[in-house]
Amino acid sequence: MSPPFVYMHQVQAVYQNFLGSQEGIVRAVAFGFDEGDVFHVYTAAPKTQLSGYPCASAIQFLSSMPTGDEGFLAAEQARNTMLEREVNFSASQIVIVLLAIEENQLRHRVFISNPEGQFHEGIVKFIPERSELYSRSQGLLETSILENCQVGIVGLGSGGSTVALELAKGGVGNFVLIDFDRLELANMARHTCGTGDLGRYKTKAVRDLLYGKNPYIQIKAAELDINQNLEETKLLLKDCNLIIAATDNERSRFNLNSIALEYKITTIFGRALTRAAGGDVLRVRPDEGPCLGCVFTKEFLASRQEEISQFRQAREETPAYVPDDEVKATIQVGLSSDILPISNMIVKLALVELSRGKNSGISSLEDDLIADFYIWANRREGTYASWPKMEYGSKTPSVLRWYGAKLERNLSCPVCGTQGESLSDEDNIFASQ
Numbered sequence: 545m546s547p548p549f550v551y552m553h554q555v556q557a558v559y560q561n562f563l564g565s566q567e568g569i570v571r572a573v574a575f576g577f578d579e580g581d582v583f584h585v586y587t588a589a590p591k592t593q594l595s596g597y598p599c600a601s602a603i604q605f606l607s608s609m610p611t612g613d614e615g616f617l618a619a620e621q622a623r624n625t626m627l628e629r630e631v632n633f634s635a636s637q638i639v640i641v642l643l644a645i646e647e648n649q650l651r652h653r654v655f656i657s658n659p660e661g662q663f664h665e666g667i668v669k670f671i672p673e674r675s676e677l678y679s680r681s682q683g684l685l686e687t688s689i690l691e692n693c694q695v696g697i698v699g700l701g702s703g704g705s706t707v708a709l710e711l712a713k714g715g716v717g718n719f720v721l722i723d724f725d726r727l728e729l730a731n732m733a734r735h736t737c738g739t740g741d742l743g744r745y746k747t748k749a750v751r752d753l754l755y756g757k758n759p760y761i762q763i764k765a766a767e768l769d770i771n772q773n774l775e776e777t778k779l780l781l782k783d784c785n786l787i788i789a790a791t792d793n794e795r796s797r798f799n800l801n802s803i804a805l806e807y808k809i810t811t812i813f814g815r816a817l818t819r820a821a822g823g824d825v826l827r828v829r830p831d832e833g834p835c836l837g838c839v840f841t842k843e844f845l846a847s848r849q850e851e852i853s854q855f856r857q858a859r860e861e862t863p864a865y866v867p868d869d870e871v872k873a874t875i876q877v878g879l880s881s882d883i884l885p886i887s888n889m890i891v892k893l894a895l896v897e898l899s900r901g902k903n904s905g906i907s908s909l910e911d912d913l914i915a916d917f918y919i920w921a922n923r924r925e926g927t928y929a930s931w932p933k934m935e936y937g938s939k940t941p942s943v944l945r946w947y948g949a950k951l952e953r954n955l956s957c958p959v960c961g962t963q964g965e966s967l968s969d970e971d972n973i974f975a976s977q
């Protein structure tokens with residue numbers, strides 16, 4: 545059996561501790577995985593969601609690193625010190641890390657004791673430093689561009705959480721996450737977070753998911769209902785470079801539209817239609833194109849009804865006299881794989897916006913994604929029922945392709961309009977539907 549890998553988290557804190565307490569011993573906690581194949585050691589409350597089985601652990605700082613079998617003796621001594629100090633310092637496995645600085649080099653060894661108290665040696669690994677984490681993800685995008693960007697994501701359901709995770713993977717360094725819901729069993733099938741997060745606020749569960757990708761991301765999480773706390777939401781979002789509107793109701797979208805226009809922040813709206821038969825994505829660039837109010841007119845909303853995926857959402861949209869049971873019957877969700885293309889388009893547009901004007905590997909997409917409104921069909925159902933089959937043709941609209949629509953500002957828009965002219969439907973693919 546190969547020796548276990550022992551990953552050390554919070555390296556900086558460990559090092560500072562070492563400088564402060566030469567030859568001291570520090571209590572840690574370890575989590576084991578896969579029958580003792582891998583351990584993760586923490587010295588402070590971890591940012592990420594924990595998994596694995598908990599083991600007692602300690603870090604012993606030494607003035608020099610013992611060689612050979614003397615390492616085992618030092619580990620045993622450290623365990624005994626901890627046992628004297630803490631009566632309950634015991635577990636089926638104990639992880640003892642030895643650290644020493646010799647000739648300006650951090651030396652390390654790690655020993656794991658089994659339930660019988662016998663030690664075997666493992667291999668120490670460190671969670672990379674911030675600078676390393678980014679230098680290793682150099683690629684299509686100049687990560688330093690995104691590292692300083694702040695993206696606000698409002699609504700962290702299956703769509704918003706996926707967008708958040710993808711942007712974190714893409715290198716975005718700062719997030720504001722806003723949602724007031726908790727993760728419920730009904731969300732599990734489609735949400736990025738798993739059953740280990742049940743009951744938690746989506747903001748906190750998603751925050752931990754992002755920390756799991758990059759522990760150095762800066763995240764502000766707020767459990768707010770934008771419709772109830774508009775002023776607070778504004779304060780949180782006003783310094784963002786980009787806003788993602790992934791909420792599930794019109795009122796919140798219009799509120800976000802107002803914030804976008806007030807602070808002139810490009811905002812991307814995404815939503816799924818009934819049973820996620822398809823969806824649409826709207827990019828609002830204040831002063832440069834249509835706003836939500838220009839596009840999401842009453843007639844438009846009636847022709848493209850959004851998915852009802854949650855009881856709360858269904859309840860809000862149904863008159864109070866309708867009993868709960870009947871409201872529940874209106875919840876009809878699509879598959880996670882039906883939401884993914886929509887989330888992915890939001891991510892692409894977000895990356896284009898965040899790196900606009902900067903030379904990056906995705907610059908050419910700027911020339912492709914010139915439309916502000918996009919529609920997607922997963923199945924020939926609902927709005928798309930009369931569409932021809934995809935088959936081999938490429939000249940007719942079909943499922944599983946994006947369509948960009950050229951929409952212009954509606955001068956009589958109730959939100960941003962200034963005159964009494966109506967929405968131009970030149971090249972608007974809905975005009976012919």
Ligand SMILES: [Zn+2]
Nearest residue numbers: 835838957960
């Ligand atoms: Zn408008």
